[in-house]
Amino acid sequence: MTPGNNGASTPEDDDPFGYLYADGQANGAQPPSGGYGYPNSVSRVRTVGERPYGQQAYGQPNVPPQQQGTYGRPNAHYAAPETFPGGAQTTQSPMPGHGSGGGGRGRGPNTKGLLIGAIAVVAAVVIGIGVAMLGGDDDKNAGDQPAPTPTAEQSAESTPSGESSADSEADLPAIDAKALQLGGGATTASDIEGAKADGGVYVTGFNAVGASATWTVNGIPESGKYTLFVGYGVPGKDANATLTINGTAQTRPLNMANFAKAPEGAYEKGWTETWGNVQLNKGTNTIKLSCETGNSCDANIDQLRLIAGWK
Structure with a gap:
């Protein structure tokens, strides 16, 4: 160690936990007076109910929040990391299932295709029912119509040959x-x-x-x-x-x-x-x-x- 250095003069003083050992205590190691484990560390202990970062503490009087900076000017209490020199650039991630990329969980169900398929099925059923109804009406109408009266030519053709012979013989x-x-x-x-x-x-x-x-x-x-x-x-x-x-x-x-x-x-x-x-x-x-x-x-x-x- 060089003169004027505030560091420990003995190796055990370098150990922040030296006060826990007998040889460290013999050499004058003391528990830290600040934060846990290291000398001069800053304690961050807060009172129960205290509001951190401007929040209202439980049981404390309502203190008006600090005024934000004017529109277009940075807030003195908060600045996004990207506003600092060398800060990380932010990117806007697409919602899962959207966009043309392959990231995330992929595209969602093709609801348009399902809708078209459902419409096609319904249309086929409707057409089938219509055809069946039309066919039934045709059969019914055909059954209601009287049998056509045979023409003179048909009657002559259907006459047995014996009757034709009888007419000729007569x-x-x-x-x-x-x-x-x-x-x-x-x-x-x-x-x-x-x-x-x-x-x-x-x-x-x-x-x-x-x-x-x-x-x-x-x-x-x-x-x-x-x-x-x-x-x-x-x-x-x-x-x-x-x-x-x-x-x-x-x-x-x-x-x-x-x-x-x-x-x-x-x-x-x-x-x-x-x-x-x-x-x-x-x-x-x-x-x-x-x-x-x-x-x-x-x-x-x-x-x-x-x-x-x-x-």
């Missing part, structure tokens, strides 16, 4: 056996039951070559295609005959098969019907059934009739 001639012009030994009879002609009369004796039954038909409305139906009965076996239209014999024989599936010899159970396509002229035409060479003509004939068109 407009065209038909003939029974007793009205036919017979030749070649053919004659009429009525002893076999089941014939559909008037009185049960039918043509018999048709099974000889040259036998014939001719129909002179009048009232054909127009030239064209027609179908000739021939009612006949066979004794449980097939037969055929030659069909001649207006003097021209057809190349194919008229099929008079046992379509009724009658047992052999049972004429009464063999009544059935066959048909052939013919071409007729408007007005009067001659239709002839005959037993020619090569035909098997063991059959009885009861009726003939025409319908328009080919079957």
